[in-house]
Amino acid sequence: MSSSPPREFTVLLNWLKEKHPGFETSLELRDAPGVERCLVATSSAKPGETLLHIPSSAMLNPLTLIRDSPIPKHLFPQPTHRIATTNPSKRIKTSLIAADTARASTDAEVPSSTKPLDTTQLLTLHIALTRDPLKRYPSEWDVYMNALPREFRPWHPLTWLIKPQGAKEEKDWEWWSKLAEKGLSPSTRAKLADVKKRFQQDRDVILDVLRKEEPFKSHSLATTLTGEDLLWAWLNVNTRSISIPLGLPGPTERMNHTLVPILDFINHSSNPALITPRVQQLPTASPSRSGGNTVNLNGSTTSTTSSSSSFSDPKPPTTRRPSSLSSSKNGYHLIPGKIDLRLLPPEENGIEAGQEVLFAYGGHSSGTLFAEYGFCEMPDEEEGEEGWLRLKYGEMDLGWIVDELWEKESKVGKEEKERVLEKIGCWGLNTIHAQPSPVHPSHALLMSLRLLHLDSNSPKLSNIENGFTTYISPANELAAISELEKILKRVVKEADRRLGWLERLDGGSWETDRPTAQTEEERTSQERKQVDGVVRMLKGMCVEEKVLAEKLLERIEAGEDFS
Numbered sequence: 001m002s003s004s005p006p007r008e009f010t011v012l013l014n015w016l017k018e019k020h021p022g023f024e025t026s027l028e029l030r031d032a033p034g035v036e037r038c039l040v041a042t043s044s045a046k047p048g049e050t051l052l053h054i055p056s057s058a059m060l061n062p063l064t065l066i067r068d069s070p071i072p073k074h075l076f077p078q079p080t081h082r083i084a085t086t087n088p089s090k091r092i093k094t095s096l097i098a099a100d101t102a103r104a105s106t107d108a109e110v111p112s113s114t115k116p117l118d119t120t121q122l123l124t125l126h127i128a129l130t131r132d133p134l135k136r137y138p139s140e141w142d143v144y145m146n147a148l149p150r151e152f153r154p155w156h157p158l159t160w161l162i163k164p165q166g167a168k169e170e171k172d173w174e175w176w177s178k179l180a181e182k183g184l185s186p187s188t189r190a191k192l193a194d195v196k197k198r199f200q201q202d203r204d205v206i207l208d209v210l211r212k213e214e215p216f217k218s219h220s221l222a223t224t225l226t227g228e229d230l231l232w233a234w235l236n237v238n239t240r241s242i243s244i245p246l247g248l249p250g251p252t253e254r255m256n257h258t259l260v261p262i263l264d265f266i267n268h269s270s271n272p273a274l275i276t277p278r279v280q281q282l283p284t285a286s287p288s289r290s291g292g293n294t295v296n297l298n299g300s301t302t303s304t305t306s307s308s309s310s311f312s313d314p315k316p317p318t319t320r321r322p323s324s325l326s327s328s329k330n331g332y333h334l335i336p337g338k339i340d341l342r343l344l345p346p347e348e349n350g351i352e353a354g355q356e357v358l359f360a361y362g363g364h365s366s367g368t369l370f371a372e373y374g375f376c377e378m379p380d381e382e383e384g385e386e387g388w389l390r391l392k393y394g395e396m397d398l399g400w401i402v403d404e405l406w407e408k409e410s411k412v413g414k415e416e417k418e419r420v421l422e423k424i425g426c427w428g429l430n431t432i433h434a435q436p437s438p439v440h441p442s443h444a445l446l447m448s449l450r451l452l453h454l455d456s457n458s459p460k461l462s463n464i465e466n467g468f469t470t471y472i473s474p475a476n477e478l479a480a481i482s483e484l485e486k487i488l489k490r491v492v493k494e495a496d497r498r499l500g501w502l503e504r505l506d507g508g509s510w511e512t513d514r515p516t517a518q519t520e521e522e523r524t525s526q527e528r529k530q531v532d533g534v535v536r537m538l539k540g541m542c543v544e545e546k547v548l549a550e551k552l553l554e555r556i557e558a559g560e561d562f563s
């Protein structure tokens with residue numbers, strides 16, 4: 001770990017201090033091998049002290065972006081909540097959002113066939129505009145934009161599925177594309193395909209905006225910005241935004257993304273012993289009461305919500321909707337979505353100087369972390385293979401094999417059983433879990449296997465549908481568990497095959513297969529490190545699958561009961 005913060009961090013800190021009153025931090029960025037950069041505490045902090053306070057004005061989302069953006073206002077989603085106050089002058093003074101909303105709704109009268117963008121699309125578009133070669137879109141957020149990662153190619157797996165332009169790039173890409181095909185498990189490949197689909201849908205919407213909307217249309221931005229620019233911008237949003245309710249209309253999971261400077265440098269861990277801070281949401285204080293400064297309302301029992309934020313993911317957010325923030329208790333005018341974030345040290349021991357700040361991005365399996373964020377959590381080497389069993393969210397998705405079994409069912413039988421499984425909340429959740437120990441199949445997987453081995457005309461089906469029973473019969477249980485045994489043996493075989501391929505790759509075929517860098521000298525050490533890091537994670541994920549499958553097989557062979 002290098003000992004001084006990268007320059008872009010110092011510039012970002014100065015900008016936050018100057019432009020965003022209330023900003024406060026005792027954290028510092030460091031270059032860190034394997035994770036690019038990480039945040040550490042510069043001094044020790046006791047429980048209750050502030051590690052980071054980000055005022056809502058410094059969080060990048062549609063509510064703040066609308067202040068200063070070349071993106072036409074009618075493309076911004078309109079907040080559904082306004083402040084209830086009887087004093088109109090106060091309304092303007094205390095609510096930037098209300099003022100912005102009014103401006104936006106005037107603009108919304110401009111006829112346009114384009115629908116408002118969702119939060120991911122808006123942020124992606126904003127970030128992509130920074131790549132305009134003619135620099136026609138300067139923004140107050142540029143200092144923050146300069147601190148974002150410059151490249152996701154080649155290490156992020158989404159880039160392995162998207163061919164770049166240019167002969168040399170294409171040749172390199174073929175190697176990575178092969179890695180995606182041969183080095184990823186079928187379930188991680190499926191998760192990655194889903195990420196690609198989401199990217200392509202958002203990219204198409206943005207391209208449509210660039211083709212149709214001014215000033216982008218006159219600037220020919222749909223062709224000036226490259227596919228790589230949009231991919232880079234989208235990956236920044238997908239790997240760095242957090243989910244916070246913003247009070248915007250539309251499906252919550254599409255309308256809650258915010259980029260938070262500094263907080264977005266925090267790396268992930270699921271290990272409770274390593275997770276340092278708690279994230280707390282605070283109402284932004286009324287400028288009329290605080291003289292424009294954010295007031296730290298910690299300790300206010302009525303209007304402070306506390307919850308853990310998660311980096312955005314395709315699932316619904318884990319944050320609570322801060323509806324209580326709309327009250328104006330104590331004279332503070334609180335607007336849903338207009339909230340500050342405060343990061344606190346652990347309640348028991350605080351934090352030591354130099355300690356890395358980590359938090360959990362969500363309850364994600366290795367496959368999800370890898371497909372979405374380009375890394376997976378690895379147990380410490382000294383823990384050995386058993387370490388995989390201790391990962392809090394250690395999981396294996398067997399959906400790809402269970403789907404094959406459903407294909408063999410008659411159409412009518414499958415539809416009926418799928419309906420029943422949907423009704424009892426067990427459809428499509430075919431997972432094995434490491435925790436709580438011992439390794440076990442999910443209830444949903446057991447139910448799927450039981451129904452796969454049940455006659456479609458069986459009267460037991462309606463009992464299951466109505467929640468009267470989950471167990472069918474000893475014969476059915478035997479058939480379901482032997483099916484599970486067959487599935488697990490296949491998983492071990494597949495994981496072994498992939499591991500062998502990756503080990504051969506490690507042992508040298510990188511040198512011979514790769515067209516543009518035949519020798520060690522031709523390859524930069526940075527590139528080598530990226531390849532080594534990625535291959536190590538892919539091998540780790542094979543080991544995780546094997547360890548989980550083998551442990552469960554041991555339990556089955558010992559005749560343990562899973563019902």
Ligand SMILES: C[S@@+](CC[C@H](N)C(=O)[O-])C[C@H]1O[C@@H](n2cnc3c(N)ncnc32)[C@H](O)[C@@H]1O
Nearest residue numbers: 034035036037239240264265266267268373375
């Ligand atoms: C929100 S950013 C965190 C800051 C990032 N390290 C940086 O340098 O800007 C998320 C990205 O950090 C990296 N990352 C986070 N946690 C990690 C971990 N435990 N191991 C490896 N990489 C990690 C991944 O590249 C991920 O996409």
